[in-house]
Amino acid sequence: MTPGQGDGAAGFSAELADRARGSRVVVVGGGIAGLVSAWECARIGMEVTVVEAAVEPGGAIRRATVGAIVLDTGAESYATRGGHVRRLLDELGLAADIVTPGGGRAWLAGAPGGAAPLPAGGVLGIPANPFAPDVRRIIGWSGAWRAYLDRLRPVLTIGHTHSLGALVRARMGARVLERLVSPIVQGVYSARPEDVDVDLAAPGLNAALTRTGSLSGAVSVLSAGRADKAPGAAVEGVRGGMTRIIDALLARLGELGATVLTETRAQSLARTADGWEIRLATPAETPEAAEALLADAVIVATDEGTARALLAPVVEGLEAGAEYGDLAAGAGAGVAPEIEVVSLVVDAPALDAAPRGSGVLTVPGAFVAKALTHATAKWGWLAEAAREAGPHRHVVRVSFGSQGEPAATAGLDDAEAIELALAQASALLGVEIEPSQLVGGHRERYTQSQPASIIGRQAQTAAARARVAAVPGLGVAGAWVSGTGLAQVVPDAVAESERIRSALLWR
Numbered sequence: 314m315t316p317g318q319g320d321g322a323a324g325f326s327a328e329l330a331d332r333a334r335g336s337r338v339v340v341v342g343g344g345i346a347g348l349v350s351a352w353e354c355a356r357i358g359m360e361v362t363v364v365e366a367a368v369e370p371g372g373a374i375r376r377a378t379v380g381a382i383v384l385d386t387g388a389e390s391y392a393t394r395g396g397h398v399r400r401l402l403d404e405l406g407l408a409a410d411i412v413t414p415g416g417g418r419a420w421l422a423g424a425p426g427g428a429a430p431l432p433a434g435g436v437l438g439i440p441a442n443p444f445a446p447d448v449r450r451i452i453g454w455s456g457a458w459r460a461y462l463d464r465l466r467p468v469l470t471i472g473h474t475h476s477l478g479a480l481v482r483a484r485m486g487a488r489v490l491e492r493l494v495s496p497i498v499q500g501v502y503s504a505r506p507e508d509v510d511v512d513l514a515a516p517g518l519n520a521a522l523t524r525t526g527s528l529s530g531a532v533s534v535l536s537a538g539r540a541d542k543a544p545g546a547a548v549e550g551v552r553g554g555m556t557r558i559i560d561a562l563l564a565r566l567g568e569l570g571a572t573v574l575t576e577t578r579a580q581s582l583a584r585t586a587d588g589w590e591i592r593l594a595t596p597a598e599t600p601e602a603a604e605a606l607l608a609d610a611v612i613v614a615t616d617e618g619t620a621r622a623l624l625a626p627v628v629e630g631l632e633a634g635a636e637y638g639d640l641a642a643g644a645g646a647g648v649a650p651e652i653e654v655v656s657l658v659v660d661a662p663a664l665d666a667a668p669r670g671s672g673v674l675t676v677p678g679a680f681v682a683k684a685l686t687h688a689t690a691k692w693g694w695l696a697e698a699a700r701e702a703g704p705h706r707h708v709v710r711v712s713f714g715s716q717g718e719p720a721a722t723a724g725l726d727d728a729e730a731i732e733l734a735l736a737q738a739s740a741l742l743g744v745e746i747e748p749s750q751l752v753g754g755h756r757e758r759y760t761q762s763q764p765a766s767i768i769g770r771q772a773q774t775a776a777a778r779a780r781v782a783a784v785p786g787l788g789v790a791g792a793w794v795s796g797t798g799l800a801q802v803v804p805d806a807v808a809e810s811e812r813i814r815s816a817l818l819w820r
Contacts, residue, residue, distance in 0.1 A: 333358035336817045339591050339608040340364070341579040341623065344372020345799060346790040346806040347614035348562040349401070351571055353810035354612075359817070361571040362606060364593060366578040370563060373759055373792075376556040380658030380753035381702045384688065384695060385555050387654070387757060389710070390414065390548040392800035401803055402551070405561040410552040416671030416690035422741050423679025424451045424492045430670065431497075434536045436515050438493035439481060441533040448493070456488030464527045473519040475768055478506030480519075484528040496674040500684045502764040502797070503652060504716045513766035552694040582611060582627050588786060610786040610813050614806065617762060617793035624781060624789070631780050652761050653713045653720040655734035656688075658752040662705040663744040664690075672710075673741040681721035682737040686710040706752065709738050722756070730756050765796030788813040 336359045340351045343365030355361040363370070375387035391398040402408050422428045432440060432447040440448040443460035452460065463484040474480040477498070481490045490506060498506045498514075511518055521531035551557050566573060580592040591606045613620045624631050667690035674684050688708040689696040699706040711734040714720030722730040731754035739746045763770055774794045781789045788809045792798075795805030 330358060332818050333814075334360070336360065336610070336814070337588070337608045338362075338610045338612065338813065338817075339579075339589070339606050340612045340614055341591070342372070342614035342619075342791065343367070343370030343573065343575070344614060344791065345374055345558065345562075346372070346792070346795070346802050347612070348559065348566070349803055349806040350612045350614055350788075350790050350810040351573075352562055352565055352569075353807055354814050355566055355569040355571045357814060359814060361566070361569075362608075363566070363571065363573045364577050364579050364591070364606075365573065365575045368576055370573060370575065371556060371559045373761075374555045374559055375757060376554055377656070377755045377757075379656055379708075379755045380706070382658055382695070382698050382706075382708065383554065384656060384698075384708055386656050386755055387759065388555050388799065389686070389688065389692075390550045390555070392798055393547045393549055394800050395804065397804040397807075398799045399549070402558065405558065405565065407551060407557060407561060410557070412550050412552050412692065412694060414548060414550065414671060414691045415693055416667050416687060418670045420669040420673045421451060421492070421496055421676065422669075422673050423496075423676030426450055426453065428669065428673070428741075428743060431674065432493070435493075436518060436532045436535050437477070437501075438495075438497040439485070439489065439515075439528060439532050440493065441529050441536055443485070443489070443529065451492050452488040456486065456492070459486035460489050460529070462486070463529050466527075468523055468526050473511070473523070475510055475512070476507050477509040477511045477514055480511055480528070481506065484522075492676055495677050499677060499715050500674045502716075502766060503683075503714070503761050504764050504767060508716070508768060509764070509766050510768045510771075513771060550692055579613075579623060582623055584627060608786075610788065610817055612788040612790055612810060612813060613781075614790040616760060616791065620789060620791065620793065621777075624787075627787070628780050628784055631777055651714050651720055651723065652759055653722045653730070654757045655711045655713070655722065655730055656755045656757070657709045657711065657731070657734055657738060658699075658702075658754070659707055659709065659735075659738075659746055659750045660703055660705050660752055661707055661744065661746050661750050663746075664707045664709075664742065665705060668744055669742050675741070677715075680737060680740065681733070682711050682713055682741065683715050684712045685738060685741045686712075687742070703752070709742070711737050711741075720758075727754075727756050762792035762797050765801065782812070786813070786816070 338354045338359050338361050340347045340363045343363050347363055351361045351363045373387045376383055377386045402411060418430045420428050421431050429450050434441060443457040449457045481494050494506050498509055517535055518531050521534045522528055525531050576595055578594050580594045583590045588609045589611050593604045613623055667687060671691040672686040688710055689699045695708055699708060713722045735746060735751060765771055778794050781787055790806040790809045792802050795801045
């Protein structure tokens with residue numbers, strides 16, 4: 314058995330088992346990347362300490378009790394691609410509680426023709442057939458004929474377009490870009506299509522375009538076999554909420570003797586003769602009174618700004634504050650999206666029929682909200698919990714903010730943000746929800762990492778990771794280096810912790 318196999322050090326040689334037990338690893342950051350990294354090290358016998366600045370671990374996976382219902386207020390699902398998260402859930406004993414979304418197709422609001430279900434099939438909103446009734450309803454006849462010109466335009470065979478937005482606009486026109494692609498790309502990535510790299514967001518699309526002679530033909534090839542699936546359908550959730558993953562990881566870490574420090578900030582890193590010193594500060598302490606941890610290795614699994622500030626003094630060329638320099642995208646790509654999610658619990662019989670399916674995406678500029686999820690229509694387990702609280706009780710999540718554009722709620726207090734969310738929910742759902750029907754509301758703020766699909770972003774983060782890897786006993790994990798979403802964060806954290814623990818075992 315090699316290091317990294319099994320749940321513990323039982324299969325190691327006595328020497329490797331001793332090395333594992335004698336190795337100290339500090340993980341800075343208690344989000345999903347940090348907790349997975351910590352578990353990967355602790356499960357083979359290493360002494361692990363997790364340092365988390367917040368009151369509770371979890372990072373972007375958060376929960377709150379609103380109107381007597383416990384619900385997700387951060388990430389509510391994960392992408393199924395690669396099977397990485399499902400494997401983690403299986404190891405944590407949660408496989409039986411994996412659930413798939415319901416509620417029917419999501420809708421689009423803000424097009425001149427009124428709200429309509431999102432077309433099925435396609436790739437990131439790009440249609441295979443612009444004359445399909447569900448596509449034509451959104452882009453109109455003139456938009457459909459303009460998109461059809463894609464079939465007549467010559468294909469660039471030397472080189473290809475990097476920008477998704479530029480490609481769609483050139484091949485199919487503004488209506489396909491603005492009414493179909495932009496709502497989906499902003500909903501998935503909180504990014505502008507102009508800043509998204511085609512080859513990363515839709516692998517194979519450029520090659521298929523060259524091969525088939527048109528963008529719609531390329532989409533037909535890539536979407537074959539899933540013509541009945543709506544955008545964003547390949548996701549799963551956990552019965553009882555995504556925070557059950559965090560709870561399970563914390564339980565496993567506790568069983569393995571790991572230490573999790575909350576409300577504790579890693580103030581600085583410094584090399585020692587045989588490892589690392591991590592200076593800590595709690596809210597009640599001054600920097601001068603900060604305590605220290607000694608470790609053989611450190612994995613930094615925080616947001617990008619915090620990670621760069623912590624790593625810059627010990628990693629050559631990793632300047633603090635250089636998060637978004639040298640990106641080859643538009644001006645908006647240089648700002649990390651500030652996202653706010655307002656969760657509303659309402660008593661609204663008109664929502665029993667799920668009038669807008671599982672939720673609504675918006676045409677940019679049409680509404681101040683970027684998206685809405687009818688959570689009790691989308692997740693059966695949440696609908697059951699809501700019905701226990703009231704026969705017509707529903708949970709609606711309203712999202713604000715996108716790349717290069719501050720959230721409309723940013724300057725409001727909580728009560729005002731909830732009031733705005735309720736008004737936007739009424740408009741997006743096509744159902745008037747009165748303030749008297751509001752049972753409770755909750756506002757959550759977080760900074761979303763730049764998507765890995767932003768033009769130039771992959772090269773930037775790869776360079777940062779290489780600089781960190783060049784320093785013995787130092788690792789980095791998290792959405793800013795792996796890409797956003799658990800399907801990317803989890804396998805990346807496993808791989809990085811494997812690199813660190815292998816180096817410790819075989820030194």
